[in-house]
Amino acid sequence: MIPAAYAVLNMAAVTHNMQKVREYAPNSKIMAVIKANAYGHGALRLAHFLEEEVDGFAVARGDEGIRLRISGVQKRIVVLEGFTCAEELDKLLVYQLDAVVHSFAQLTIFETIIEQEKIAVWLKLDTGMNRLGFKAAELQGVYSRLLNCFVIKHPINLMTHLANADDKSDAMTDKQIALFNDTLAKLTPKLGSDNERSIANSAGILAWQQSLTHWVRPGIMLYGISPFADATGEQLGLKPIMSLHSRLIAVKPIAKGDTVGYGGSWVCEQDTLLGVVAIGYADGYPRYASTGTPVLVNGQRVSLVGRVSMDMITVDLGVQSNAKAGDAVTLWGDGLPVEEIALRANTIPYTLVCGVTQRVRQIEAI
Template identity: 45%
Template sequence: MPRPIIATIDISALQHNLQVAKARAPNAKVWAVLKANAYGHGLERGLRGFAAADGLALVEPDYALRLRELGWEKPILLLEGFFDTADLDAVIAAQLETAVHCGEQIDLLEQILPSQPRSFKLNVHLKMNSGMNRLGFPPEAFRAAYTRLRALPEIGNITLMTHLANADDAQNPGLPLQEQMARFEKGVAGLPGERSTANSAVDLMHPELRSDWVRPGIMLYGATPGGQTAESFGLRPAMTLTSEIIGIQKIATGEAIGYGSRFVAQEPMVIGVVACGYADGYPRHAPTGTPVVVDGVRTGTVGRVSMDMFSVDLTHIPNVRVGSKVLLWGDGLSVDDVAHAAGTIGYELLCAVAPRVKMVEI
């Protein structure tokens, strides 16, 4: 028998969340982002859930090829582009679209593309570093990069792309949203091409920003990048992680619980042991009090999270027993709430679910 921890993936929730993304940007086309194995939900499940998207976007070339093998015929975008000649060969063979964010990538395109058939066209997404300072050409170098690409007959559409650092925190003093957008607008001024600037935060919170393509990621899986709750945006959790109570201990005042004896009972307690630990993807750094739902009652963790299990407070939950159902996050407990308590973000929790956790779909 497998351990009782199960991740249930709701395909209808993926479909619903995609419709929310489309409705919030009615004049834009949608790249559904499937990187990191569809944020931990499974590539094939994401493919079915986002069948109505205009295209799929991810960073892993091998996963992109897998999407083609699974029958996806619409556009696929590599958000980090290609990494070497073999990747570029795969981009060409599978008719992928690719980000271009550095001169080295243009060098390789200039070497490889002239050998392609005259009818071949490669669509690229030229990325500007408008202030996030990860990937992309600085605004002052953007036009020259565009000119180099446009000089290649094998290049088709050039989409103008950037990534926003603080769309969920528009007044962030490190880089306000409007300042970053102003840098982008200055850098692309006069250049033809569609624009791709909107991530989940822009799609949910900044409809005033123009974007021909939106690139929703976390919102498609029923969580948010910050600000309001997912529920308030009409999003539904796509992953529900559940387990069971596998042991119960009655603890006297003064007794300690777990590794390091970090938690000491201040009164008699009933403690349940949950079949879930950091080897399943639950955050080891989650502190005492991280929310958990047992038999429909909200309670909290107690003590340190171990590799395969952690403890929860059952003191005030009636009729609890070995085998009682435990909701770790999902339908009935937002992954964002759990992440906030653990000092992280919902993205990390969803992506970190381990291969040993059984996944089922509904």
């Protein structure tokens, strides 16, 4: 049976997007960011597909990394949120996952642990994101203490995260990069080239050459999606991996003045044919997509009308339409960039691909 709602994953696009990362950052190692189930694309799928092509992976949490290790991933895996207690650190050691060190609480745990195994760490400097990381004034003290921790593998790696790199006119990115470089330059003992560094996310890779260093951390661009509000992935030369599909399950005439869906928020302005599509917010289609959001029915653009329900949406097919139950519907994909849908739903494309739920069958296209 054809699933009502399904996502097609174009695996050739993964290879293409990786190639783009390499073109932009030819001298950097690549840490593919596959947290949050590879932004909804399937972390194990992406990890195994990419393992030969990348130098490592990044995940947000320890359990995401453990799942990758258990599935046989051998490459370096960096846990971006690190750990919060000795038990979690112990798991990172057992599964040989790299920890990001961003808090004094973590430092204290390191100082109390004596293990045979050693852990590779990424010391995180907060250059302005004000989320995780140490302040510039704290870094020397933390670095010195880490050097004395028995459990830490040397050399120590260093990283920061860019807050506004998706805005090419924002001066903050240059300031963050300068603060990172200046603070690291002052550390004693002096860092060597084997103290590897990492700054750039996708926006950094695409727009801020100064942010390219030993390692880059592409996330969204790997999936063929733009980090910028003013361009689509395709306009940047990327290829979207995921497209989202469903089908019409009913077509019916409605008359001028009829209201459609919960709340009757859409009032039909002239007699038309309404299409009911088997996808809703329980599949991850955005609840806040507004009337007028484009949907492809048999490859033609029509408009979403009325509120998105849990399992269905409604579209205005137009009075002349020949569409019928069973016909193909694309919610985003070829000819309908996910970035456009995100704008219509007042969100960012990251949330759309991450939000596709388990009910949606994922089908790989080779």
